[in-house]
Amino acid sequence: MTTSLTTQVIVAGAGPVGLVAALILARAGVDIVVLEKRAALTAASKASTFHPATLEILDELGVLGPMLAEGEIVKRIQYRTPDGPFAEFVLADLAERTPFPFRLHLEQARLTPLLLAQIEALPNARMLFGTGFEAVAQDENGVSVTADRDGRKLTIAADYLLGTDGARSAVREALGIAFDGMVYPHKVLRVMTSDDLDLVLPGIAPITYLHNGGKSLSFLKMPDCWRIIIRVPGDVPDEIALQDGWFADRIREVMPGWTTPPTVLGRDVYGASRRVASHYHVGRAFLAGDGAHVTNTRGGMNMNCGIHDAKALAEAMIRALREHRPELVVATAAERKRVAEEMLIPRTDRNVAGGEDWLQKVRDLAASRSSAIDYLAAAAMLDMLERPARAA
Template sequence: MTDANIGKMIVAGAGPVGLTLALMLRRAGIDVTVVEKRATVNLQSKASTFHASTIDLLETCDVLDSMLAKGTRVDSVQYRAPDGVVLAQLDFDLLKDRVRNPFRMHYEQGELTTLMRDLFVKEGGDLRFNAGVSGGEQDDAGVTVTTEDGQTIRAGALFGCDGAQSFVREAVRIGYVEKPYPGMVLRLYAQTDMRQIFPGLGGIAYLHLRDETCSLLEMPDCWRIVVRVPAGVSETEAMTDEWVVDRLRNLLSIEKLMPSVSGRDVYSARSRRAFAASAGRVYLAGDALHLTNTKGGMNLNAGLHDAFAYSLAAVESFACGDTAPLDRAAWERERVARCILLPRTSENAGTGSERVKRIASITTSPEGAREFLAKQAMLDMLGGVSPELVGTGAVHV
């Protein structure tokens, strides 16, 4: 970077990843502009899981109290048989020596997006709506971006946080490899307290029946019930009351008390990985870099890890006047996605009694349970993130 551009950066996409990155850049004294194609922030995304590694990072942004006020704290994870028998229960407190916040949180993605937007604007950040990236070019001194509303912005780097259909990724010709998962996923929003059906139910539970699985997540205003829709069943059929009732009776082994469902949606699941996380002065993060299946709730967390890694690297680049720290961070985040994130989320998508038996066997010892939880909390996916941001030595940025 040259001195003229070193203190200016552009973030494409006003989602949770882009706004978190922008907030940290702003607080570090770097001039940052966020450009978003929509007229406002997107509140439709339904990601809801925040793991201990990410919670520790977000705590350094001074947002944890606000998140806890509107989220559900989950202190253990359960694996159950459909008849309610607990096959394994793991307490996140086993991670207390490795993280400051040994729990999982269920909190709406849209709430985090709104929170980060408000903080960024309060810090004097430049946030532009109806201004998606429509073109641009880069040279040895920086990047020049044009937006849909006709503006031209010059900066030292561009971060593509503009989602799965990233214009930025396509513009710099970074390809990707994609793998669809068979069938679809049905997500139900139940007003019934699922503990009436399963006494002692934890805030997150996975029920396994032969080669099928069902996830139960406690949210502040409902329980989410997530089930796989087999290949051959249409989206229209999966949304009908008849199919839902039959599916729940089969997976949950319940007859008398059916959950009261206030809403439902169906979506496809796939994994995707960009072949690179950077091209020159353009860097990818979040869904633009990686997509995973939703079981285990890891993709948004990985995107937030991307944001923290880039923000720390940007501060180094600001100090040394060179893009090398950002380039190293991009290499590391692509490695994490390729070598750890996608393989683990594919493993999490596995079903069947044999998988549950393996989990139960691994977790019979405290050390085995601790290592299993550490991986589920993504403590080994923090590549590029300063280690003192997670654990006992909090450093505010």
């Protein structure tokens, strides 16, 4: 038995990217259907850094207040050696460029329920859990999506499809879009601790990069713990990297005086890839978020870029529906692809490359307030999304 629906936009995937797009569309009066193959929103620990440009979007959507109350507000970024800090950047210096001159650390799983609650309150939005995208057919006037809804077939006709279903995107595969790139040669070990790291690294900032020669550790302060991030060489098996002894040895390599390893609340190892979709659309089916681009996690940019994709494409679809001009969405997709290729990937690769030349550049940037502000603006992704001009 096949059930049929008709709507204006289908959003496939209910992560932060899909739900931001869905809420923008629905608030503008567009009829939407959101498909999510899982039975509920994922609670998995994934991206957790929200940059100022993204905070502006979330504020417009009315979900930022609860996030600020719950998250860790980051006002400083620090670079240091075992002897102490050698460069520090103060995000308050961005106050003239953004109303939110700070980063926010909070699990993305704390954002998605806030978005979902608003979507479900709108009469023109339908949220379908347990419904997995399977196939799409289309012509110049629209798309027809086939989905599996708890074992039964569902077909949905719409003007547009937006695939926000992750790095293994079924939408991207159905469209035959290549996702070429590379796997980074290293993996990442993430260790969570409740210890007070200020006792070991006095004056540590909520984002701190600790360097000693060619070795480094990264530290991110979360609302309930510290995350210690360690690069794992490609020839080290995951089971070895997860052992207490391996973790302790890496800490001592970077900071010999840190002889007592921190208390471990949890740990995991994950890999990362660098890929950009060869096209961001076929006809009236479009890609956003991890389905369109993935990169390493240093700097926390990929999810933010996906949320920016969602805003740009959703707003283009709203205008295209009103003006009957699908070329507006095509042009926006091309611009988002340019941003990924020319800005997102080079910046995240630079963050990973490191090296003495980069560290010297960091010192020089921190020594000049104007250079530091420009550096912070790029790290905050303020130039990676078209934003309305601020009032004087």
